[in-house]
Amino acid sequence: MITANMVKELREKTGAGMMDCKKVLTETDGDMEKAAELLRERGIAKAAKKSGRVAAEGLVSSYISDDKKVGAIVEVNAETDFVAKNEDFKSFVNDVAKIVAKTNPTDVESLLEGKYLETGKTVKEVLTDKIATIGENMTIRRFVRFESKGLVESYIHGDGKIAVLVDLSKGDSTTAKDVCMQIAAAKPEYVCESEVPEEVVNKEMEILKAQAMNEGKPAEIAEKMVKGRIGKFYGEICLLDQPFVKNPDQKVSELLKANNSEIVKFARFEKGEGIEKKEENFAEEVMKQLK
Secondary structure, eight states, X not given: OOOHHHHHHHHHHHOOOHHHHHHHHHHTTTOHHHHHHHHHHTTOOSOSSOOOXXXXXXXXXXXXXXXXXXXXXEEEEESSHHHHTOHHHHHHHHHHHHHHHHHOOSSXXXXXXXXXXXXXXBHHHHHHHHHHHHOSOEEEEEEEEEEOSSEEEEEEEXXXXXXXXXXXXXXXXXXXHHHHHHHHHHOOSBSXXXXXXXHHHHHHHHHHHHHHHHTTOOHHHHHHHHHHHHHHHHHHHBGGGSEETTEEEEEHHHHHHHTTOEEEEEEEEETTTTOOOOOOOHHXXXXXXXX
């Protein structure tokens, strides 16, 4: 049975109309992945990427060492957006980023068991104190740490909504900052075409071919169209192939070359991405509290 929630979820992921979503869900027996692919093949879906509704609160933050050889970004989640504006919470998130950079924990669990700066407490103990003081549940969700032979740089966008960390094997901070802002704005998934997994490319080529054939093109013409269109796909998901946001006539690869710079890797955190937050009816919630 195809439910209204299933239709709603597919609409949010693809941007397609309600009836189109209901139709493909019926055809695919409710398989969300196949339904999304079918919408794209028919040219109905508006976006290649699944956006996934974001509803979690909290902050992302970064720390870069003075010599720019080590850097980290972290995400710490909370229940409401009010907490993100709390100076005590902001300070805690900044401290966690610094601890990650300086102590190089293997995972969140080892980070929690580690020392919290010079307090004599563990990160977990300080986090528990913050929860008690601020009055909301909070969790350290994830972090990334880079140690570079060149330099690392970071960028925080939107008062802690997006964090980007880049590792350049050579180059300068100005170029690194430009690359960070590019990643924040354009959301690349890979540095270059060679990093894209073969199965991802093959799946995209299948979809592009189906689109072309649904436009009435013969198979041999469809094959040629796929080769032309796959370049646009790389231009969306590969950093080096993207148009530079500050100068769309220039690719990011050209920007790096002009500034004698090379990128090794990058990480991008968007606060709450991929986390679904339970929606509550406000009136019902008030009644629960009164009871």
